[in-house]
Structure formats: structure tokens, C-alpha cells
Amino acid sequence: MLKNMFSLKGKTTLITGGNQGIGKCIARYLADAGSDIVIFDLNDATKTAENIAEEFQVRAAAYICDVTNPTMIKECMNAAVKKMGGLDCLFNNAGISIHGDTIEAKPEDWLAVVNVNLNGIYHVAQAFGRYLITNGKKGTIVNTASMSASIVNIPQIQPSYNASKAGVVHLTKSLAVEWADKGVRVNCISPGYMKTEMTARETKELRDLWISKIPFGRMGEPDELAGAVIYLLSDASTYTSGLDMIVDGCYTVV
Numbered sequence: 557m558l559k560n561m562f563s564l565k566g567k568t569t570l571i572t573g574g575n576q577g578i579g580k581c582i583a584r585y586l587a588d589a590g591s592d593i594v595i596f597d598l599n600d601a602t603k604t605a606e607n608i609a610e611e612f613q614v615r616a617a618a619y620i621c622d623v624t625n626p627t628m629i630k631e632c633m634n635a636a637v638k639k640m641g642g643l644d645c646l647f648n649n650a651g652i653s654i655h656g657d658t659i660e661a662k663p664e665d666w667l668a669v670v671n672v673n674l675n676g677i678y679h680v681a682q683a684f685g686r687y688l689i690t691n692g693k694k695g696t697i698v699n700t701a702s703m704s705a706s707i708v709n710i711p712q713i714q715p716s717y718n719a720s721k722a723g724v725v726h727l728t729k730s731l732a733v734e735w736a737d738k739g740v741r742v743n744c745i746s747p748g749y750m751k752t753e754m755t756a757r758e759t760k761e762l763r764d765l766w767i768s769k770i771p772f773g774r775m776g777e778p779d780e781l782a783g784a785v786i787y788l789l790s791d792a793s794t795y796t797s798g799l800d801m802i803v804d805g806c807y808t809v810v
């Protein structure tokens with residue numbers, strides 16, 4: 557019973573930002589749960605898709621797609637639907653961060669972050685929701701927000717990131733209600749500090765400072781988000797929509 561409840565067999569999941577970090581890691585777990593995989597990324601994820609297909613014996617495809625570009629999203633989604641025969645689940649995950657003092661920040665930096673993190677999530681969710689609803693299909697969406705939606709990280713200054721992620725949480729709730737009677741569930745995960753390429757860019761000094769503030773005393777592995785994403789995408793969560801699942805080693809609890 558448990559295996560069936562969490563199974564994604566017979567489903568196809570679209571993952572944005574799946575060429576590295578959290579997206580790439582979770583794509584492997586979704587394939588292990590039985591799902592065929594489609595990756596949209598700014599970079600070519602063909603190799604990643606090929607490796608997943610071989611390791612988990614599923615079908616996998618990759619498209620170079622900028623989530624800030626609605627036309628490109630539509631074209632890539634049409635191509636993916638044609639190739640895979642349909643889409644069922646979306647892990648809407650691509651995101652970026654730029655740190656900087658507000659007094660000094662350039663308007664382009666604010667726009668770049670909000671454009672990927674909030675507008676990108678919206679554009680992909682809209683195209684996916686349109687596809688499901690116009691085809692009378694049910695489906696599930698998990699957006700990647702962040703604990704930065706609920707707290708202000710220190711010492712780095714990142715208001716565009718924090719505000720964009722707070723937007724993702726409320727967009728998640730808004731779409732969950734809008735599509736509640738359409739059989740489309742929309743939830744989000746809010747990771748704490750995770751070990752990915754995004755955080756590896758920072759100095760060891762900064763990462764050690766973060767760790768000193770995390771009750772678990774360590775950063776999270778991206779693998780530790782897999783259970784949450786599988787739960788929210790699968791039939792294990794059929795009465796759950798609009799949830800922000802915080803997975804942060806207790807950072808936001810204290």
C-alpha cells in the first residue's frame with residue numbers, strides 16, 4: 557500500500573533548473589519513484605537526462621528553456637508533451653540569488669532575481685496549469701520557495717531573493733485555491749541552507765557562520781528534500797494543497 561501511495565509510476569514530471577543542484581538531485585529520486593523525467597534548464601541538460609534514463613530505466617528528455625520567457629516555455633512544453641505523450645507533475649524549481657546592499661543595488665539586479673524566482677515560477681505554472689486544465693487532466697505542482705520567505709537571512713543582504721521567495725509561497729497558495737476544483741494541487745517546499753552549487757559559491761567563513769545558526773548544526777543535503785517533493789507530487793498527499801513545507805534543520809523554528 558505504502559509503495560503505491562508514493563509511487564510516480566506512469567507519470568511524467570517536468571523539473572525546471574534540473575541540470576544541477578536541488579533540481580538534478582530530486583530528478584533522480586523522482587525517476588527512482590517511477591516517473592519519466594523532462595528537464596528545462598538554461599543550460600543543456602541532455603547528459604543529465606541520459607544518465608537518469610540509463611540508471612533508472614525511465615524515459616527522460618531535456619530542453620534548453622529560460623523560465624523567464626513565456627514563449628520559450630510554451631514551445632518547450634509543447635515539444636515535451638509531444639515527445640513524452642503528456643505531463644502530470646511539475647517540480648518548479650529554477651532560481652537564482654544575488655546579494656547586495658539595497659542602497660548600492662542596480663535595478664537590473666532586483667529585476668533579474670524577481671524575474672527568475674517569482675515571474676519564472678508563475679510563467680511555468682501558468683503554462684503547465686493551462687495544459688492540464690484545457691486537456692481535462694489532473695496534476696500536481698511543487699514550487700521551490702525558501703526559508704527566506706519567512707525569515708531574513710543574515711549576514712548576507714538579499715532582499716530581492718527574500719521578497720521573491722515570499723511571493724512564491726503566496727503564489728502557491730493562490731494557485732492552490734484557484735485550481736482546487738480542477739484537480740490540480742499546488743504546494744511548495746522551503747529549503748533551508750542546502751549543499752549545492754548555489755551555496756558552494758560562498759566563502760567557507762560565511763557557510764560556517766550559517767551553520768552556527770542552524771539547530772541541526774549542519775547544512776542540508778539536497779537528498780533530504782526528496783521525501784517532501786515525492787510526498788507532495790504523489791497520491792500520498794491527495795488532500796493537501798497550498799502547503800509550504802519548510803525543510804530547514806529547524807532554522808526557522810528558533
Ligand SMILES: NC(=O)c1ccc[n+]([C@@H]2O[C@H](COP(=O)([O-])OP(=O)(O)OC[C@H]3O[C@@H](n4cnc5c(N)ncnc54)[C@H](O)[C@@H]3O)[C@@H](O)[C@H]2O)c1
Pocket residue numbers: 572573574575576577578579596597598599621622623624649650651652672676700701702703746747748749750751752753754755
Ligand atoms: N541551495 C540552497 O541553499 C537553497 C535554499 C533554499 C531554496 N533554494 C532554491 O532551490 C532552487 C534550486 O537551487 P540550487 O541551490 O539547486 O541552485 P543551483 O544554482 O545549484 O541550480 C539552479 C539551476 O537552475 C537553472 N536556472 C537558473 N536560471 C534559470 C532560468 N532562467 N531558466 C531555467 N533554468 C535556470 C541553473 O542553470 C541551474 O541548473 C532555487 O529556486 C533556489 O532559490 C536553494
